[in-house]
Amino acid sequence: MKARAILWGAFVLLLAALPPVALALGQPFYLDLVRRIMIFAIAAISLNLILGYGGMVSFGHAAYLGVGGYAVGILAFHGFDNGLLQWGAAIGGSALVALAIGAVSIRTSGVYFIMITLAFTQMLYYLGVSLEEYGGDDGMRLRTRSEFPLVDLKDPVTFYYVVLGLMLLSIFIVFKLVNSRFGMVLRAAKSNEARALAIGFSPYPYRLAAFVIAGAMGGLAGALLVNHTSYLTPDFMHWTRSGEIMFMVILGGMATHAGPVAGAFAFLLVEDMLSAWVPLAFVREHWQLFLGPLLVLSVLFFRRGLAGIFGKHDG
Amino acid sequence: MGEALLEVRNLAKSFGALRATDGVDLEVHEGETLAIIGPNGAGKTTLISQLAGNLRSDAGRVRFAGEDVTALSAPRRARKGFARSFQITSVFPDFTVLDNVALAVQARSGRTGFWRPARADASLVDPATQVLEEVGLGPRAQVLAANLSHGEHRQLEVAMALATQPRLLLLDEPMAGMGIDESQRMIGLLSTLKRRQTMILVEHDMDAVFRLADRIAVLVYGRVIATGLPEEIRVNEEVRKAYLGEDA
Numbered sequence: 001m002k003a004r005a006i007l008w009g010a011f012v013l014l015l016a017a018l019p020p021v022a023l024a025l026g027q028p029f030y031l032d033l034v035r036r037i038m039i040f041a042i043a044a045i046s047l048n049l050i051l052g053y054g055g056m057v058s059f060g061h062a063a064y065l066g067v068g069g070y071a072v073g074i075l076a077f078h079g080f081d082n083g084l085l086q087w088g089a090a091i092g093g094s095a096l097v098a099l100a101i102g103a104v105s106i107r108t109s110g111v112y113f114i115m116i117t118l119a120f121t122q123m124l125y126y127l128g129v130s131l132e133e134y135g136g137d138d139g140m141r142l143r144t145r146s147e148f149p150l151v152d153l154k155d156p157v158t159f160y161y162v163v164l165g166l167m168l169l170s171i172f173i174v175f176k177l178v179n180s181r182f183g184m185v186l187r188a189a190k191s192n193e194a195r196a197l198a199i200g201f202s203p204y205p206y207r208l209a210a211f212v213i214a215g216a217m218g219g220l221a222g223a224l225l226v227n228h229t230s231y232l233t234p235d236f237m238h239w240t241r242s243g244e245i246m247f248m249v250i251l252g253g254m255a256t257h258a259g260p261v262a263g264a265f266a267f268l269l270v271e272d273m274l275s276a277w278v279p280l281a282f283v284r285e286h287w288q289l290f291l292g293p294l295l296v297l298s299v300l301f302f303r304r305g306l307a308g309i310f311g312k313h314d315g
Numbered sequence: 316m317g318e319a320l321l322e323v324r325n326l327a328k329s330f331g332a333l334r335a336t337d338g339v340d341l342e343v344h345e346g347e348t349l350a351i352i353g354p355n356g357a358g359k360t361t362l363i364s365q366l367a368g369n370l371r372s373d374a375g376r377v378r379f380a381g382e383d384v385t386a387l388s389a390p391r392r393a394r395k396g397f398a399r400s401f402q403i404t405s406v407f408p409d410f411t412v413l414d415n416v417a418l419a420v421q422a423r424s425g426r427t428g429f430w431r432p433a434r435a436d437a438s439l440v441d442p443a444t445q446v447l448e449e450v451g452l453g454p455r456a457q458v459l460a461a462n463l464s465h466g467e468h469r470q471l472e473v474a475m476a477l478a479t480q481p482r483l484l485l486l487d488e489p490m491a492g493m494g495i496d497e498s499q500r501m502i503g504l505l506s507t508l509k510r511r512q513t514m515i516l517v518e519h520d521m522d523a524v525f526r527l528a529d530r531i532a533v534l535v536y537g538r539v540i541a542t543g544l545p546e547e548i549r550v551n552e553e554v555r556k557a558y559l560g561e562d563a
Binding site: 176177179180181182183184185187188191192194195196197198199200201202206 | 367369388390391393394398399401405406407408409410414417418419421422423426427428429431432433434436439475476478479
């Protein structure tokens, strides 16, 4: 318990200390990399709420990155740069989309649930492709980053700390949720549905609520991502994206608080290392070829995820 | 006796050509313990599942406390006051024993919340602790349910059922697979519940049945072939032939 608190503290300090160190070393690239990783960590944290704690294998979590991204991009395109409006639309819009997708898909389970969530996300992907006004297949450039009073996201360091703060907030929110009465029922229904029914719980509304909350958090990640890349494309919602986010959760450790964060860092750092740092040109060119086996080995090797290395699963 | 707490009329359930429940009539009165006995495959677990609402009946009616509950799902019946234990142990294995029971208390309370930690909620933990003391699992409260012995699992099932403060407890072979000591302890526990808790008990252990039951219903091939006081059932010719055999 105590060791875990120390690990968390060290991790947060490290992330907080990164911008001044990276800038002093003349390596602003790391700022960019870690910011991107933390944005994906938020997406993974939100997926973990339904996948890890709720047992709902959603293969469509990139949908909310897309809805959040498009909400910001489209508002900016029409001249609305107010960040509160943009991010509010991103979060509210993806919550509504999650409500619609969840209301239908949570009535199914197993493979059907996976396929339905995937199908909905593919629909949204092709909707994005068909939006010619907003760049269609090619996407479009974000005119300017979201504008907030007092906080200037155009400053890369400020933006970094905003993302860090929101990632920590997401971890805290999920922590509070899964330990509340609501979260206990969500996890109990995953643990033994027949038993949950027998003592009088109807899992459906709990699962739907979790699905909507996860969707809203995914929408926030989408709003951050489009600000990060300054470019919006339907690829935000590509099914391989959904797979990557899911992989981060599984690699890091499902139903743990550190898992999705550890998974996002491990996955994206290894990807970055293979595609850019490795001194062999052959590896850099065909990095996917090497990432695959590494992922397979890590899943075989760390059965309970990377978080499992540091201790038993936490509630 | 007045109106029965549970009134079952002409209940039926078929699986293909097999009539698992074939026109069953039953009544259980407040405070009564009704034992259902019958040979393997007689349809006892099917009947319990129909009563608890896990299985939808093909025909017939179930009235509970003067209300027709035939069309209600399992969770809605649970909220009306049904509680069941399962023949094959069914708990939340990756939660502690205390969590398991606290969840049942929470189900009963009908309230939820998104923020306050459930494990620090005295209105859940205190009643759960009390029920655990009652069934003799007090010292095991912090153990993961998956790590309990078989007998303790059955005790936990009873504890969870009790924690929902049911008006009717449906026990599906609570002694199944238990050693003699464990069985005796379970019989002891159930006899402390008698009178203040209305129960339907499905059980193979005849010692337990004759010690606990106020009345016994005998189920054979989905039909109730006899209902009566334990001493009547013991001497009933048809029952002896169909079920108890020569050695009874």
